[in-house]
Amino acid sequence: MKVKMLSRNPDDYVRETKLDIQRVPRNYDPTLHPFEVPREYVRALNATKLERVFAKPFLASLDGHRDGVNCLAKHPKSLTTVLSGACDGEVKIWNLTKRKCVRTIQAHEGFVRGICTRFCGTSFFTVGDDKTVKQWKMDGPGYGEEEEPLHTILGKTVYTGIDHHWKDPAFATCGQQVDIWDEQRTNPICSMNWGFDSISSVKFNPIETYLLGSCASDRNIVLYDMRQATPLKKVVLDMRTNTICWNPMEAFHFTAANEDYNLYTFDMRALDIPVMVHMDHVSAVLDVDYSPTGKEFVSASFDKSIRIFPVDKSRSREVYHTKRMQHVICVKWTSDSKYIMCGSDEMNIRLWKANASEKLGVLTSREKAANDYNQKLKEKFQYHPHVKRIARHRHLPKSIYSQIQEQRVMKEARRRKEMNRRKHSKPGSVPIVSERKKHVVAVVK
Amino acid sequence: METAPKPGRGGPPKEDKPQAKRKKPRRYWEEEATPAAAGASPGPPRKKARTREPRPPRSKSAHPAKKSRLRQKPRAPKDAPDPKRRPQRTLSGAQDPFPGPAPAPVEGARKFCRIDKSRTLPHSKPKTRSKLETAEAQEEEASVRAARAELLLTEEPGFLEGEDGEDTAKILQTDIVGAVDIASAAKHFDLNLRQFGPYRLNYSRTGRHLALGGRRGHVAALDWVTKKLMCEINVMEAVQDIHFLHSEALLAVAQNRWLYIYDNQGIELHCIRRCDRVTRLEFLPFHFLLATCSETGFLTYLDVSVGKIVTALNARAGRLSVMAQNPYNAVIHLGHSNGTVSLWSPAVKEPLAKILCHRGAVRAVAVDSTGTYMATSGLDHQLKIFDLRGTFQPLSARTLPQGAGHVAFSQRGLLAAGMGDVVNIWAGQGKASSPSLEQPYLTHRLSGRVHGLQFCPFEDVLGVGHSGGITSMLVPGSAEPNFDGLENNPYRSRKQRQEWEVKALLEKVPAELICLDPRALAEVDVVSLEQQKKERIERLGYDPDAKAPFQPKAKQKGRSSTASLVKRKKKVMDQEHRDKVRQSLEQQQQQKQETTKPPRARPSALDRFVR
Secondary structure (H helix, E strand, O other), X not given: OEEEOOOOOHHHOOOOOOOOOOOOOXXXXXXXXXXXXXXXXXXXXXXXXXXXXXXXXXXXXXXXXXXXXXXXXXXXXXXXXXXXXXXXXXXXXXXXXOOEEEEEEEOOOOOEEEEEEOOOOOEEEEEEOOOEEEEEEOOXXXXXXXXXXXXXXXXXXXXXXXXXXXXXXXXXXXOOOEEEEEXXXXXXXXXXXXXXXXXXXXXXXXXXXXXXXXXXXXXXXXXXXXXXXXXXXXXXXOOOEEEEEEOOOOOOEEEEEEOOOEEEEEEOOEOOOOOEEEEOOOOOEEEEEEOOOOOXXXXXXXXXXXXXXXXXXXXXXXXXXXXXXXXXXXXXXXXOOOEEEEEEOOOEEEEEEOOOOOOOOOOOHHHHHHHHHHHHHHHHOOOOHXXXXXXXXXXXXXXXXHHHHHXXXXXXXHHHXXXXXXXXXXXXXXXXXXXXXXXXXXXXX | OOOOOOOOOOOHHHHOHXXXXXXXXXXXXXXXXXXXXXXXXXXXXXXXXHHHOOOOOOOOOOOHHHHHHHHHHHHHHHHOOOOOOOXXXXXXXXXXXXXXXXXXXXXXXXXXXXXXXXXXXXXXXXXXXXXXXXXHHHHHHHHHHHHHHHHHOOOOOOEEEOOOOOOHHHOOHHHHHHHOOHHHHOOOEEEEXXXXXXXEEEEOOOOOEEEEEEOOOEEEEEEOOOOEEEXXXXXXXXXXEEEEOOOOOEEEEEEXXXXXXXXXXXXXXXXXXXXXXXXXXEEEOOOOEEEEEEOOOEEEEEEOOOOEEEEEEEOOOOOOOEEEEOOOOOOEEEEOOOOEEEEEOOOOOOOOEEEEOOOOOEEEEEEOOOOOEEEEEEOOOEEEEEEOOOOOXXXXXXXXXXXXXXXXXXXXXXXXXXXXXXXXXXOOOOOOOOOOOOOOOEEEEOOOOEEEEEEOOOOOEEEEXXXXXXXXXXXXXXXXXXXXXXXXXXXXXXXXXXXXXXXXXXXXXXXXXXXXXXXXXXXXXXXXXXXXXXXXXXXXXXXXXXXXXXXXXXXXXXXXXXXHHHHHHHHHHHHHHHHHHHHHXXXXXXXXXXXXXXXXXXXXXXXXXXX
């Protein structure tokens, strides 16, 4: 007879001294871990609930402006510095870690229409209602010196926007036309226009640095190449586009913030159909900015909220609002892709977390591991109705909520009318036009 | 001839590569470059490499991309010992003694495999499809890694082997006790408790604690390893059954009238009057449900974490006194007096399934830990083992002289049956195989009639409650040797237990999720998906996902005439029509094949006339 009994030595399973950590032998045999899927589901549900519990995105409000904040700019080299221009011509430079204003400049008379930093971070440019372009040093004046711009260019017309080239000492302004300037000269090296309308914003492409996009109030978006004297092509939409923003990772994609409450992501090679129509706002979209990862962008709207959209989704994943925040005019995603800043009508700049429930500060490795695990679980069970309902739920102010309801009704009515029309007319005479095609009026080359 | 060829020249090495390579002066930085260069260089060397390892024949499945990735893993170790393959050298010049990827145990990985590879992936968009494929590949990888990690398990299962010709069933407990070490021998004991006779018993989930309840009111709980008594009371009432709740701190006792809950000091915590005349208790640890069946014919689920009754199901089959839980899917099996076993979930008012098992009443039911096998015994003196994977067919049956009144499965699939005052134990071939009922593995005669049976988890011990008290039998090879410290740790401290309790409560599975297939939650809900699609089409008035009708492209040089356009259009339409017809024909053929298959397993004598 050969016999062996299971006989464990307790010393192998119990810690030796109280200073040790407990021994935890593992065996991944599935029979010892039954109900794997239901338990993971419950964990995912709990993780989703906790995510909503910990969703506290609002970090700080930077106050000090004496009029509505009209434009924001990021510092290209320093994460803590941010510049803002207000409607009374004042420019403020902020330190985000201290949440304090470090410098105030009375830059223009009337609005500061646009602000941009030079790629090296030593100076910045502003344009204002007083028909001037001014270049300022990033550092403040020394003791006893006057606060004066490095250069001032007096123009003939009002400039409404400015953007600096990402590599070269050149910048572009827009107003009645798009002007490309050399930093050293007082006259534009090149002026381009197509049509006769005021251009509201101009943006350089961060990858293909010679490309520019602009949007004008005659409802079009025009693309230019700096190296040639004429514009490349333009697309005409249903309504006016307020700003555009280039995707920092994909050179040919840009997103346009439109007056018709939507945002349109275009591929510049095929402008006739937008890649994606982003719908969720209930009022005109005023500004848009991409995350440095190029996967998401944030949009500011007249409906007193900002929303975060994934690039490939038509619905927003997040909406931020506060009781006191009024019409949001400008928005920026910080270069570390963790925070969002928005400037609004009621003179404040607000700082938000890009990921509402993220824990700030250094995480321990166990926290990180738990976080990753929960993230994966949420992803795995995201389509289950209970999980989806909790993850999607957002509290909205009454004004936005009722607007959404109203617009839903309107949209439904329009759809029903079209369906009825199709039903009672000759087959094929009322074609089905997809949502993406609906809003593009024309493409001109 | 004897001079080494210059490194700059590329011609001669191609002619006869091995020789040239040997003679070439070696530099340490060249070492890494050579294998890559050999693979990249055109001509004979590559051809050779291809002939050396013949590719496995492509299988008929439609996913070559996925297959190629998945199949390479297990094949890799075959390549490793190939002498022609040069082991990679590191910068220091040391050779890797185990080149190539680590060997993956294919057999072991099957246990951890969570995907059903026989099913094809659903037809979906390329993006979704690639996501599914990566997910599958990751699962595969995870199962291989888990199988590899089995190497780290420290304990080996026990065994009992007779010398040639010796029948292990003839080996007595005293022989086993004499042959094993002192610690194991101490696990065999008899509690002589004739006064409060026949005993029911229950081990806690960690296998450390034992609760026993005598018919005449004796209730006790003890740490049976150290033989330390936790509490001992007499409830002055008949005790029908006793069961630990999620930890050893709480004890449910089914008494003559009502259900009571005691703590480990023997203090009565609750008297649950909504569960009256309870005969058997089962605890579903992951759902925190105490399932009770009663003389009144009700199966009642009590949520012990909140103290609420979840559902009370009327089985409509008279007195219920045979109950078992399926540890794999938490379904309760009830044995009835008409010979059926019904399967219950708290989410459904009707039984999930009814299995006709015996000609007489069912006396005992047990389900093994993998949820694959069910053992039943009936008044017809039969002991049967059923397959629970879909078909509910009996796998083996055996007529016992007395008929078993109690059956129990061990963690490693041993089956114990109590017949009168004898306990028989049968063993199978391996862990996941059904026990063969031919020859018993062990037998033991007790001093009284058997009244309760349970294998101790994580110990090679079978606890038997009988009219003479309690016997703890040694059954080598019955228990899982390696426990998981985060699930059931027999050596856990108080703090660990408290932490585990909090975690377990946080992930309490809702009672509605109990169903026959616990993995169903991870499947795609096709039914509601199609329903949603249908509703959407109805709402929109057209199908947004429908394939657009073919529009011929405009061609130049006069080839875009109306006639040619119509011709091209017609060609595509004809092709589509042909495909459709072919598909429907194939479907018809498949259906025909399915219908021609013999519907019964047993052939009839008249089958020979069927043509």
